Amino acid sequence: MPAPAYKKIPMELNKKIALVAHDNKKRDLVEWAKFNRDLLAHHKIYATGTTGELLERELKFPIEKLQSGPLGGDQQIGAKIVDGGIDFLIFFWDPLEPQPHDPDVKALLRIALVWNIPTACDRATADFVISSPLMDKTYDRLVPDYDVYRNRKVPGVETPPLPIPGVTPPKAGRAAPAAPVAPIDPAGKPARA
Secondary structure (H helix, E strand, C coil), rough: CCCEEEEEEECCCCEEEEEEHHHHHHHHHHHHHHHHHHHHHEEEEEEEHHHHHHHHHCCCCCEEEECCHHHHHHHHHHHHHHHCCCEEEECCCCCCCCCCCHHHHHHHHHHHHCCCEEEEEEEHHHHHCCCCCCHHCCCCEEEECCCCHHHCCCCCCCCCCCCCCCCCCCCCCCCCCCCCCEEEECCCCCCCC
């Protein structure tokens, strides 16, 4: 089996960072962001719902605010990841509290993994990510070449269509003859021949 091919996706000097937090983790994220304010200030910051409002008020610089997570904000971030609009994700999620939008959370984390986005789900990991020397450099993120997946053969799609009872398939290169149509009388009933 051949080794998978990879594509390089450049991350610029100023990164595009998504900050997300569940309700019970918003205070932790705000405290973390305030501690790292100077490091975050020269990057483009995206945040969902209330988290974005809190961060903008506390950090005193513009935050690109998206919808609240349960209203589609997690999916908006996921779409930005797919389109190359997010370089990494800081998501302080609450593993002990059930979330009504848990499938969206899992989908967001899956998309981040699919596109090889650095992701921190707790404060310690976020500290390591934000303090990495790579934060202040350009960086080429390696992503599998998904063209192989996009161009895969899907079983049953390339096969000829199933025959329809009573219909003769057309021969190659010739159009099928039109099926005879029974005449209809003025009352809308088929006429007798």
